[in-house]
Amino acid sequence: DVKVTQSSRYLVKRTGEKVFLECVQDMDHENMFWYRQDPGLGLRLIYFSYDVKMKEKGDIPEGYSVSREKKERFSLILESASTNQTSMYLCASRRVGSGESPLHFGNGTRLTVT
């Protein structure tokens, strides 16, 4: 079974701090994604990565950056955390191949910025 692990379930940070959210998948998936989930807004894509060292902006990349140095790990970086980045962050991965394979999600990191 695919496992996507997010390093923290809950995180509390102060405004202006640099924040790292880590995600690791164990199935050699090429694609990885970072979403944020907010009530009434559903899931919104922040960044995604086709493969190692490749990244592309999603729908709401402002205030975020990402890093994918190894295939299994995809990091989301909040350069200077702000209160409007308080949210649930979900990482996902997907195998590229024949057919349209689904996303596999981690359990999420609930980030609070004070």
Add this chain to the structure above:
Amino acid sequence: AQSVAQPEDQVNVAEGNPLTVKCTYSVSGNPYLFWYVQYPNRGLQFLLKYITGDNLVKGSYGFEAEFNKSQTSFHLKKPSALVSDSALYFCAVRDRRAAGGGNKLTFGTGTQLKVEL
């Protein structure tokens, strides 16, 4: 551009009754369509997908969904609801013609399903 609408924030059903969670979509071309479920404090889990072929798709836990191209809908259904089906359900779409690789899904805002005894 692609979009998904889930018109109901919450659906309440009695256990044993059939349930429907509605989803409509908009894409330029033909869609890939998905349903995911989220239990409290968990990530999303894949339920089922429509790629091509039969308009009625069967998925996990007895759920099914019907693709209707003329109505641009992909409603999630189950003949007999269980209390354990109570969760947050998300519909998602991707345009088959979308360029750029990856799997840039667009999600709906979610529908909370509550199944009561």
